[in-house]
Amino acid sequence: xxxxxxxxxxxxxxxxxxxxxxxxxxxxxxxxxxxxxxxxxxxxxxxxxxxxxxxxxxxxxxxxxxxxxxxxxxxxxxxxxxxxxxxxxxxxxxxxxxxxxxxxxxxxxxxxxxxxxxxxxxxxxxxxxxxxxxxxxxxxxxxxxxxxxxxxxxxxxxxxxxxxxxxxxxxxxxxxxxxxxxxxxxxxxxxxxxxxxxxxxxxxxxxxxxxxxxxxxxxxxxxxxxxxxxxxxxxxxxxxxxxxxxxxxxxxxxxxxxxxxxxxxxxxxxxxxxxxxxxxxxxxxxxxxxxxxxxxxxxxxxxxxxxxxxxxxxxxxxxxxxxxxxxxxxxxxxxxxxxxxxxxxxxxxxxxxxxxxxxxxxxx
Amino acid sequence: xxxxxxxxxxxxxxxxxxxxxxxxxxxxxxxxxxxxxxxxxxxxxxxxxxxxxxxxxxxxxxxxxxxxxxxxxxxxxxxxxxxxxxxxxxxxxxxxxxxxxxxxxxxxxxxxxxxxxxxxxxxxxxxxxxxxxxxxxxxxxxxxxxxxxxxxxxxxxxxxxxxxxxxxxxxxxxxxxxxxxxxx
Numbered sequence: 001x002x003x004x005x006x007x008x009x010x011x012x013x014x015x016x017x018x019x020x021x022x023x024x025x026x027x028x029x030x031x032x033x034x035x036x037x038x039x040x041x042x043x044x045x046x047x048x049x050x051x052x053x054x055x056x057x058x059x060x061x062x063x064x065x066x067x068x069x070x071x072x073x074x075x076x077x078x079x080x081x082x083x084x085x086x087x088x089x090x091x092x093x094x095x096x097x098x099x100x101x102x103x104x105x106x107x108x109x110x111x112x113x114x115x116x117x118x119x120x121x122x123x124x125x126x127x128x129x130x131x132x133x134x135x136x137x138x139x140x141x142x143x144x145x146x147x148x149x150x151x152x153x154x155x156x157x158x159x160x161x162x163x164x165x166x167x168x169x170x171x172x173x174x175x176x177x178x179x180x181x182x183x184x185x186x187x188x189x190x191x192x193x194x195x196x197x198x199x200x201x202x203x204x205x206x207x208x209x210x211x212x213x214x215x216x217x218x219x220x221x222x223x224x225x226x227x228x229x230x231x232x233x234x235x236x237x238x239x240x241x242x243x244x245x246x247x248x249x250x251x252x253x254x255x256x257x258x259x260x261x262x263x264x265x266x267x268x269x270x271x272x273x274x275x276x277x278x279x280x281x282x283x284x285x286x287x288x289x290x291x292x293x294x295x296x297x298x299x300x301x302x303x304x305x306x307x308x309x310x311x312x313x314x315x316x317x318x319x320x321x322x323x324x325x326x327x328x329x330x331x332x333x334x335x336x337x338x339x340x341x342x343x344x345x346x347x348x349x350x351x352x353x354x355x356x357x358x359x360x361x362x363x364x
Numbered sequence: 365x366x367x368x369x370x371x372x373x374x375x376x377x378x379x380x381x382x383x384x385x386x387x388x389x390x391x392x393x394x395x396x397x398x399x400x401x402x403x404x405x406x407x408x409x410x411x412x413x414x415x416x417x418x419x420x421x422x423x424x425x426x427x428x429x430x431x432x433x434x435x436x437x438x439x440x441x442x443x444x445x446x447x448x449x450x451x452x453x454x455x456x457x458x459x460x461x462x463x464x465x466x467x468x469x470x471x472x473x474x475x476x477x478x479x480x481x482x483x484x485x486x487x488x489x490x491x492x493x494x495x496x497x498x499x500x501x502x503x504x505x506x507x508x509x510x511x512x513x514x515x516x517x518x519x520x521x522x523x524x525x526x527x528x529x530x531x532x533x534x535x536x537x538x539x540x541x542x543x544x545x546x547x548x
């Protein structure tokens with residue numbers, strides 16, 4: 001298969017189409033305008049529907065409608081736009097509707113700026129909308145992974161009847177890398193859904209509602225959702241480790257920040273600094289257990305994020321008091337360089353005397 | 365082999381196209397590549413730049429702290445990027461437009477008057493492709509033929525006449541850079 005050099009936003013669009021997505025509803029916002037740009041042409045070629053809605057609120061409700069009718073559907077936006085979609089995302093979760101929402105994050109809060117940032121980690125992993133719910137959150141770190149995770153997002157959404165968020169950033173959307181796409185999926189070949197609203201002719205009526213006035217009924221629904229979230233937590237955690245086997249300090253980073261951290265780690269490894277990388281690919285469910293094991297073995301974790309400290313809270317939950325959790329972040333859309341991250345690694349590594357420490361027990 | 369390059373100049377000079385051409389050609393030759401454009405409220409006449417990393421290995425960071433080479437198409441870019449290039453790295457300069465002196469003595473300085481050369485070719489807009497020819501000669505990364513081939517896949521080669529002109533522009537740039545290197 002030939003590789004194609006494509007920018008992240010276009011990769012996201014192409015991967016969605018290949019996953020069988022035929023419906024896209026969105027509203028423009030930098031730095032992800034290339035997604036609707038791409039979808040407006042590409043969906044036409046495959047007989048799909050592209051709508052530039054009048055607002056983010058309208059677009060997420062169009063997503064809700066298409067999902068109710070059983071379609072694979074996507075919307076994309078960037079931070080302020082994703083805030084506007086949160087009400088709809090809460091409804092999707094309550095209604096148990098599959099949908100894919102991509103957030104190419106930019107600097108915030110408020111209107112912020114259009115530079116790449118990771119300030120929406122809390123919003124993505126802690127709800128964002130109201131109520132007792134979870135979104136599956138996937139964090140790609142390269143264009144190829146953006147392609148792979150977009151396909152997985154549609155599968156997970158259908159499998160669990162749950163909204164799935166792809167959490168990228170402006171850099172991921174603008175960057176170009178070679179990508180190999182899988183063969184496209186024909187939407188007609190996907191398993192039929194037995195819960196969709198497609199007209200009740202010849203079958204009993206169905207309803208999809210999130211208004212459950214009787215507290216006992218809603219509580220039962222909440223417990224049903226909880227069991228689903230537990231099942232997702234058990235089955236779907238995904239992460240990458242890099243040079244962790246002999247590491248005395250492990251950097252924890254996701255998405256673009258993880259790429260920059262990898263560059264920093266390569267640099268300090270040349271000077272004999274024993275440091276590795278733990279990169280969660282699912283931010284929810286967060287891979288607590290594998291990170292807990294690294295915390296137990298190394299006692300030194302450094303969370304690095306392009307924000308002022310959000311994922312670090314999950315890192316502390318994973319470490320659960322086993323050793324030190326340090327943090328380094330650059331908020332506001334500043335793109336940190338591998339050099340400055342290398343400097344931070346050295347600071348904590350030598351500061352804790354890890355160059356003097358006895359060799360750690362080898363991890364299998 | 366890993367080469368980190370930065371291309372910088374005015375919006376409208378084809379700076380992003382230079383980076384794209386390098387990334388595309390390198391990919392076609394089996395290399396790993398990342399292409400990272402600086403984006404913002406970019407306008408014609410403003411500044412534009414992009415970072416391209418080409419490597420035989422997996423590329424960790426698409427962000428380059430200290431690039432191996434900076435290709436500078438105008439004065440403001442010289443100010444911004446001449447300090448970033450790693451010690452012993454290369455500064456490839458459009459000497460038709462860049463007049464400022466640089467204070468550093470630890471760089472390999474290659475001035476090529478690409479805007480003038482493009483004008484002589486009869487197409488001012490081909491200055492970026494002339495510069496890419498110089499880039500190939502200076503870095504020794506891949507050969508000129510690979511770039512000539514990749515041109516056909518871009519907007520620089522959509523029409524046969526334009527493709528022919530741009531292939532010529534690559535040669536002119538490479539020859540000028542070889543001359544500049546020989547003088548040093």
